[in-house]
Structure formats: C-alpha cells, structure tokens
Amino acid sequence: MTKINKNVLGITMAIFLGAMHAVWALAVAVNIGQKFLDFIFPMHFLSNVYSVMTFSFATALMLVVMATVCGYVMGWLFAALWNYVDKKV
Secondary structure (H helix, E strand, O other): OOOOOHHHHHHHHHHHHHHHHHHHHHHHHOOOHHHHHHHHHHHOOOOOOOOOOOOOHHHHHHHHHHHHHHHHHHHHHHHHHHHHHHHHO
C-alpha cells in the first residue's frame, strides 16, 4: 500500500479544520450562527438547547488556532498509524 506523508496530511487537516472553524467564527461575527444552529438541529430530530454567545475576536482567534493545531496533530497521528499498520500487514 501507499505510505502517507505525515507532515503533508497534518498540514492538510490543519488547513481544513482551521478554515472550517474560521467560517463558523465568521458566521457568529455576522450574526447568523444562531440561525444556522436553529436550522441544523431540527433536521437531526434534536431540539436546540444551545445559544450562540456574543462574538469575541480573541475567542475566535483561540478557536481557529486550537482547531488548526488539533487538525495537524490528528492528521500526523493518522498517517503515522496508517504507515505503522500498513508495514505490519
């Protein structure tokens, strides 16, 4: 099987998760976050018990940075595990 480059997958996941959370922070900043939740929850047969808080740039920055770091770590670990298991099989 194909060996996965841990750094490339880590960066790819970091960009993906960071961008996804940046879009969410933007939705909260332009005041459509609550509308989005009110739309999504009923489609999953759930009542929405969450309310979106007031936008804070510092909180949004922390969210995006943490999501980016976690994305890199998860991508790197996935590739490392994949390469390890693939070598054993």
